[in-house]
C-alpha cells in the first residue's frame with residue numbers, strides 16, 4: 001500500500017516535509033520517505049537563519065544531503081522558504097538596515113540560494129505568510145524596511161536566478177473564502193496581470209478535527225485560481241486530534257476523513273497537483289512543541305505503522 005505508487009501512476013505528487021534529525025540518524029525514516037512519497041520539502045533547514053546564519057556565510061550542508069537523496073530516489077523537491085517573518089538570524093533581526101541595504105541583502109539571499117539549487121528544486125515557496133488574518137499585510141521587517149513591493153521583487157529575483165522553477169506564494173487559513181484568502185487572491189491576480197512571475201499558491205492546511213472545513217468553499221477558492229492560470233497545492237497538511245472527548249479510535253477516523261476530503265478537493269481540481277503533509281510520523285511532528293499538547297497529526301504512528309489516515313489517503317488516490 002504505497003502512496004507513492006498510486007500517486008505516481010496517476011501523475012500526482014504526494015509529499016512530506018523532512019526533519020533533518022531523523023533523516024540523518026534513522027534509516028527507517030529514509031526508507032519510508034522514499035517508499036511512500038515522490039516529493040519532499042525540507043521542514044527547517046532552508047529557512048533564512050539556517051541557510052544564511054551570518055551575513056557572509058551560507059550553510060548548504062544539510063539541504064544538500066537531503067536534496068541529493070531526493071534526486072537519487074527520483075523525488076521532486078519543493079524549496080521552503082525564501083522570504084518569511086520567522087526564523088531570521090540575529091544579524092538581520094538585531095540590526096537596523098536602510099531600505100537600500102536590506103533590499104540588496106534580500107536579493108543576494110534569494111539569488112544565492114535559488115542559484116545553488118538551480119535545476120534541483122522544481123518549486124519554491126518564495127514568500128511565506130505575508131498576510132494577517134484580517135487581510136492586511138503582516139508588519140515584518142521586509143514590509144517595514146523595503147515596503148510592500150518586497151513581495152514582487154522576491155518573485156522577480158527568484159525567477160532571474162532559476163527561470164525554470166515554479167514560484168509559489170504560501171500561507172495558512174487561506175483555503176476557504178474569507179478576508180485573508182480574498183486579499184491573497186487579489187495580490188496574486190495583480191501580480192499575474194502585471195507579469196510578475198508567480199505560478200502557484202500553497203495552502204498549508206494545518207488542521208484539527210475540532211474545527212470544521214468547508215470543502216465546497218475550498219473548491220471554489222481553488223477554482224478561482226484556475227481561472228487566472230495559477231496552480232494550487234496543499235503544502236503542509238497535518239490534522240490535530242487533541243481537545244476532543246471522543247475515543248482515540250474515533251478521533252483517528254475523523255482525522256482520516258479530514259485528510260481524505262481535503263485530498264479529494266485537490267484531486268477534483270484540475271489545477272491542484274500536489275498534496276504534502278508536514279512530517280511523516282507522529283513522533284517527529286512539530287505540533288506537540290507548538291501547542292504544548294500531545295498529539296498524533298500525521299499518517300504514520302510512532303512505530304511507522306500506517307494509520308487510518310494513511311489508508312484513507314491511499315483509497316482516495
Ligand code: XIL
Nearest residue numbers: 043044080081128204206236278286
Ligand atoms: C515549523 C516547523 O515544523 C518547526 O519544526 C519549527 O520549529 C517552526 O516552523 N508554517 C510554515 C512552516 O510555513 O515553516 C512551519 O514549520 C509551520 C507553519
